[in-house]
Amino acid sequence: MPAISNFLTRRGAALLATSRIWRATLGLAGEVVVAAVSPAVYNSATRTVVMKQIYFTAVQILVPFTLFAALLSFVLIQIVVGTAANYGLSDYALEMVVRLLVLEVLPLVTALFVALRSGSAINTEVALMRIHNEIEALEDSGVDTLRLEFMPRVIGGMLSVLSLTAITSVLALVLAYLAVYGWQPWSLPDFSRVMGQVFDGAILTSIWLKSLAFGLAVTVIPVAEGLATPKMLFMAPISVLRGMVRLFFVLMFIEVASLAFKYI
Amino acid sequence: MERASLSASPPPPPRAPLIKNLEFKIGLLLALTVLLGAAFIGYALYARGAFQVSHTLVLTAEDVEGVSVGMPISFSGFPIGKVRRLHLMDDGKVRIELAIPREDARWLRQSSVFTLEKAIVGGARIKAHTTNLQDAALEDGAVRPLITGDATKDIPVLIEKVKSILANVDNMTAAGAPINQTLGHVETVTGRMAGDYGLLQGVMGSPEKADKVVKALDRANTLLTSLNGVSLKVDGVLGKADTRLFGQDGVMDQAQQSVAKVNALLGDVRESLKKADAILANAQTASKDVTKITGNVAEATTDMARLRLEIDDSVRKVNHLINEINKKWPFARDVEIKTP
Amino acid sequence: MPLRANLSALDNIALIPQYRHNLDYAAASSLAWNLLLLAGQDGAALKRDPQLNPVERFVAKLLRAAIERPPIILIDRPALLLPDTHYPPYLSNLLERLSDHLNDCWILDYRWNEPLYPLPLPRPLALR
Numbered sequence: 108m109p110a111i112s113n114f115l116t117r118r119g120a121a122l123l124a125t126s127r128i129w130r131a132t133l134g135l136a137g138e139v140v141v142a143a144v145s146p147a148v149y150n151s152a153t154r155t156v157v158m159k160q161i162y163f164t165a166v167q168i169l170v171p172f173t174l175f176a177a178l179l180s181f182v183l184i185q186i187v188v189g190t191a192a193n194y195g196l197s198d199y200a201l202e203m204v205v206r207l208l209v210l211e212v213l214p215l216v217t218a219l220f221v222a223l224r225s226g227s228a229i230n231t232e233v234a235l236m237r238i239h240n241e242i243e244a245l246e247d248s249g250v251d252t253l254r255l256e257f258m259p260r261v262i263g264g265m266l267s268v269l270s271l272t273a274i275t276s277v278l279a280l281v282l283a284y285l286a287v288y289g290w291q292p293w294s295l296p297d298f299s300r301v302m303g304q305v306f307d308g309a310i311l312t313s314i315w316l317k318s319l320a321f322g323l324a325v326t327v328i329p330v331a332e333g334l335a336t337p338k339m340l341f342m343a344p345i346s347v348l349r350g351m352v353r354l355f356f357v358l359m360f361i362e363v364a365s366l367a368f369k370y371i
Numbered sequence: 372m373e374r375a376s377l378s379a380s381p382p383p384p385p386r387a388p389l390i391k392n393l394e395f396k397i398g399l400l401l402a403l404t405v406l407l408g409a410a411f412i413g414y415a416l417y418a419r420g421a422f423q424v425s426h427t428l429v430l431t432a433e434d435v436e437g438v439s440v441g442m443p444i445s446f447s448g449f450p451i452g453k454v455r456r457l458h459l460m461d462d463g464k465v466r467i468e469l470a471i472p473r474e475d476a477r478w479l480r481q482s483s484v485f486t487l488e489k490a491i492v493g494g495a496r497i498k499a500h501t502t503n504l505q506d507a508a509l510e511d512g513a514v515r516p517l518i519t520g521d522a523t524k525d526i527p528v529l530i531e532k533v534k535s536i537l538a539n540v541d542n543m544t545a546a547g548a549p550i551n552q553t554l555g556h557v558e559t560v561t562g563r564m565a566g567d568y569g570l571l572q573g574v575m576g577s578p579e580k581a582d583k584v585v586k587a588l589d590r591a592n593t594l595l596t597s598l599n600g601v602s603l604k605v606d607g608v609l610g611k612a613d614t615r616l617f618g619q620d621g622v623m624d625q626a627q628q629s630v631a632k633v634n635a636l637l638g639d640v641r642e643s644l645k646k647a648d649a650i651l652a653n654a655q656t657a658s659k660d661v662t663k664i665t666g667n668v669a670e671a672t673t674d675m676a677r678l679r680l681e682i683d684d685s686v687r688k689v690n691h692l693i694n695e696i697n698k699k700w701p702f703a704r705d706v707e708i709k710t711p
Numbered sequence: 712m713p714l715r716a717n718l719s720a721l722d723n724i725a726l727i728p729q730y731r732h733n734l735d736y737a738a739a740s741s742l743a744w745n746l747l748l749l750a751g752q753d754g755a756a757l758k759r760d761p762q763l764n765p766v767e768r769f770v771a772k773l774l775r776a777a778i779e780r781p782p783i784i785l786i787d788r789p790a791l792l793l794p795d796t797h798y799p800p801y802l803s804n805l806l807e808r809l810s811d812h813l814n815d816c817w818i819l820d821y822r823w824n825e826p827l828y829p830l831p832l833p834r835p836l837a838l839r
Contacts (some may be wrong), residue, residue: 151730152727152730236713
């Protein structure tokens, strides 16, 4: 009997901890968004930090990531166009390519990339700051950690996801045009017709919402997980691990939800 | 006060910060992102025809299964507009509103006919047919009936036909089907014909049997020559001993018996040669058929042509054989084996 | 408190007036630059945290504290922040140079380190 009650207590505690961290994540997301859109938050220091953060999370990786995305897009486009031609479905190749790449693969790959590069770094930084009591120290000296430490990171990550998604998607569209119609401009009306079929209002909205959600998740979850780290140094790697796993599931959940929204 | 004195001190702060052109780079990134996003939305709107001045065309139909909003209407295979709206009217008919961009509206005339075609694979298609492009232009908001040409209606009939054809093909290709057996026979016969004894083997069924026939013929030939010799001798003997041996119980009686035996033997030989002849006649007709078949096939394949040459060769051999027999055997008919 | 890893030492020092008084970057960075010059560490201005050596890092942290002219600055166990340095003379020299920008500075150190400091003690030194 005590074993069972013990077990139940532990399960309950774990459940509460999980729900607490989700609540903290959502709360933080709300606070950050509110802070990011209120002009009063931006002073000279915040601007400097935000700009540096954008530079390090978005500008620095722009060229290599764009090259990689171009390669990935090129290969996938070739596969889809080739397969479609084999089955006599060339008419649908372009639509398939656009739906596959621009709507699904590229936003997800971008989010995963930024998660791996910046998300894990943010999680580690915040966890270490928390373990070393630096967050409390900052708060004690009257610094608003939300607007000086967390919001810049979230903005940088979000902008990174949005801009990389936009740039790689447009690049993929250009590549798709070239792969399907070749190096000539006369098929633009055809191309536009297919684009018009694919991108209706709902799809456009869902891409934007999805990219925004990806950007928010990629940074808010690591920050929240870092803030929830117990103050023991050996918990830092565990915190990063948990943050990354949670981030992965959230990204997948957003992806599945957007698919369900579009096709069901 | 304090700060004023500080900023007055001579060395200026470095104007080369950690990252060159930080502001510019970030500005560029932001501008690029916003520009791409806005341009893309603009392009999507353009692609959806938001900036196009379009004419409205209304089509009415009994049944619009397969028609969806956004579906193109094509003219000569080119999309010239798309379905904007579908709704059911009070009388149970369906009203299809199409948006036709103004520059494409010139393809539609008063006499234009609109059809809905449902293909077996892929969705339905709305097509516009205009025979007289000199006709008056179709006005904006015109209402026209949509004629449904349903390809799927013909499918059951088509499938029945296909089924019977398939059944025939099935019968033909099934194991034990007549054509299969025929082909199998042809194969064995031609296979044998390709052997050492050619057509004869083909008719007789195996090289051994053909060998036997040839040997039998050879033996018959030798027998005939020796019989000739024997009968000459017998004649001579008879001539010499004509008077002397013509008595009862004399040599003559025995000789007569032996001659009778020789005659019987000759009869047997004749019978057997007749049989051989019959066989050869059969072979003739058979080879005619075979060559007819192979002749047809030869038109299609070069291999068959080679086979045919072999058969011709075999037939020639048989002809030769028959000629040989003819030379030696006077009662042979005028036998001729030809390939068509 | 650590320096921000993605900012240079100069930016780290300048960030404080930027944050506290919303001073624009040019003014703030020129303030920070002057302090670095005074401390004789202007070579470290454009280095980021991982590239700084312990002395440079110590100076950056001290200047970040000093730029706001707080009433008191407490240096707790300087040996921890300045390994491989004979720190008492270096420290007294540094504090002398910056004396115009410091109100009150206390050094907290172990009593057994007292002989290391030159006499007379330039600044209040709390020993224990």
